[in-house]
Amino acid sequence: MDSDVDSFVLIRGDHQPAVVREHLAQARMFDLSAGNDPVRLYVQASHLRLSAGMMRGNTLVVIGPAPVPQRILTDVLATAPSLLHLDAHLGQLAGQYWLVASINGRVRVQGSASGLHRVFYADVAGATMVSSRARLLASIGEFPVDRISLAMRLLEPLQHPLAELCCWENITAVPPHSFLQLGGPDPARLYRWWTPPFPDQDLAAGAELVTSATLETVGDHLSGRSRATCEISGGLDSSTLAATLQIHKHREELPFELHGITAVSRDEFNSDAQWARELTTRLPLDSHTFLQPDQLPWEYDELDDAFRYPLDEPSIAIGSHSRLNAVTDLARAVGTEVHFTGYGGDQLFLAHPALSRELLVTHPLTALRRLRAYRSMYRWRGSDLARQLIAPGSYRSWLNRTYLSSAPRDPHAAMLSWGGQAVVPHWLSAEVTHAIAARIRAMSELHPLAPSPGRHQELGAIYEISRVVRGVADIAHFRGGIGVVAPFLDERVINAALSVRIDHRLDPYRYKPLLLEAFKEFLPDSLQRRTTKGAHNADKAQALLRNASAIRTHFADSKLVEAGLIDPHRLYPLLRQPDTPLFDNNDLAMTVACEAWLRSVDNRSSSPTRPGHSSSERSTRPDEPSELGIDDPHRLRSRPARPEERLLLPSQRDRRRHDHCAARHERSRPCRPSTARSLRRAAGRPSHGPAFLSAAAGPERTDRR
Secondary structure, three states: OOOOOOEEEEEEOOOOHHHHHHHOOOOEEEEOOEOOEOEEEEEEOOOOEEEEEEEOOEEEEEEEOOOOOHHHHHHHHHHOOOOHHHHHHHHHHOOOOEEEEEEOOEEEEEOOOOOOOOOEEEEEOOEEEEEOOHHHHHHHHOOOEOHHHHHHOOOEOOOOOHHHOOOEOOEEEOOOOEEEEEOOOOOOEEEEOOOOOOOOEOHHHHHHHHHHHHHHHHHHHHOOOOEEEEEOOOOHHHHHHHHHHHHHHHHOOOOOEEEEEEEOOOOOOOOHHHHHHHHHHHOOOOEEEEEOHHHOOOOOOOHHHHHHOOOOOOOHHHHHHHHHHHHHHHHHHOOOOEEEOOOOHHHHHOOOHHHHHHHHHHOHHHHHHHHHHHHHHHOOOHHHHHHHHHOOOOHHHHHHHHHOOOOOOOOOOOOOOOOOOOEOOOOEOHHHHHHHHHHHHHOOOOOOOOOOHHHHHHHHHHHHHHHHHHHHHHHHHHHHOOEEEOHHHOHHHHHHHHOEOHHHHOOOOOOOHHHHHHOOOOOOHHHHOOOEEOOOHHHHHHHHHHOHHHHHHHOOOOHHHHOOOEOHHHHHHHHOOOOOHHHOOOHHHHHHHHHHHHHHHHOOOOOOOOOOOOHHHOOOOOOOOOOOOOOOOOOOOOOOOOHHHOOOOOOOOOOOOOOHHHHHHHOOOOOOOOHHHHHHHHOOOOOOOOHHHOOOOOOOEEOOO
């Protein structure tokens, strides 16, 4: 773990302070002990703001982007007689990343509602340890990797609660909506502190809430900053953030420098860069840099360095780490410490079609019109649509029967149930597939994130993008200390967006109506009327073709193969066919990420090169990776599947991605060519697809109907 990483460790019980100091050399210690119950909190906030208040033996510590006044902290402690009573005062602390409170001998620890800032706990030598970093706990407790939880990261989409399982044994992740309570005779317990708001606001009122919440959270991240950068892709989400930053720039008594960065796509039909230029002519910046394609690394470049990032879990962002670093290195060069991105906008403002089911009760005619439009857009089968409307089934039955079903995936299945059928990589070993299914069946509690399928999928999408952003932010931090910010994943913005009536934000004929309504006064009219959205399929296809050899080298002496998680006889031949349709999904990218993460566990002393340091200053990668075995507790513990874990191997026949995530975020008509088709065109081979898939026929995707 980097010595300057923002993190904390709370220890209840006897411990050796030197062990913590070894990982958090600059940590500040808070004694939260009550009587004979020793509790100590070590907080290292190198880039974030640490605020602490104390009153009558009670303590409140918050870590976040902006300092909290002592007056607020002491007021909360004075009016909250117990930990559970803190819920009524969380509005005063909204936007903070982590909260640790000690009241009357009991301790409460929680992260953020979006899941972007997590909390983990484990029993280490008789003491309960809680941390914001799972890897830190694994290092202190010398815990082995949980091979089945790691293998689950290869599934797409990764459903709740599988996504919340930690990749190390003996470490438990606190759900994003819950807090951990310690103290007294009771063991560690989880309590829910956040639930989605009831959607009762109309579009106009909800837009005002979204505007206010976005301005507030952006202001918190600007607190004390003299410079900021914003990634302006040309899309609506990043354009909205650029407008929000401009509002602060003109309102602040002490103006700050605002610099824009745009990464230009290699796809000649992607016009995002033109829209970014259009935006900045109306919203002048201190500087706006366009990184041209020849200035940007390809995806899968520098895979030899991918294992150097000490992430808590495999991240799909690792395959693009060199491309991400090109952007954040530029941000660092202009002297900024915070980099704003539009992550989370799609998940928050593109209402999921499954919400149509809820409209049937309150607005049946509106719901029927919406369903008819979605059926036409996504070519749903009428019989499947009716079945999902009438009887969606319980979440447990859906997860056990449909999620890992052996039936071929239907590209025209309706999206009104609990989620899409998982894409199981063709190269996942049979033993591991059996074990995953057995692990799901053995779970005692399988409850959805919300009572209705629509709300469940909505929250699941927010948690999913939060995992992606967490990986992106960690890569940027470990590379050069830049803080990557996603304001749309702030609790205040989420509450504001989800409080709007479903019939006002679910509209197949309008693109993100709530976001447009919220910022219509600040965005250029031309951008509000835009009917296209650029895609990056061509960039990904060319990168895969260009780096096919590097990917094959990445899996030489594979740790995943050594651990028995993937079948080399299925994967290696495919790596010599980069245009195979089996690579149309994200499963190859996640396999690359899992391989890099597993190597990082064996190379804990390595760290990514920071700008200004030569590669010779890094620890070198061993030519022959050492064996994984149970003799070293830091390494993966490989074992054969238990008898109760055996189940029939799901069919590998249909691997084409066309699930609810693609349909929701692509929203394409005409649709973009798949990765395989793009590769075939790049290689001069026929695509064998209909004419409307050609680049000449469909330069961009349309987002509105």
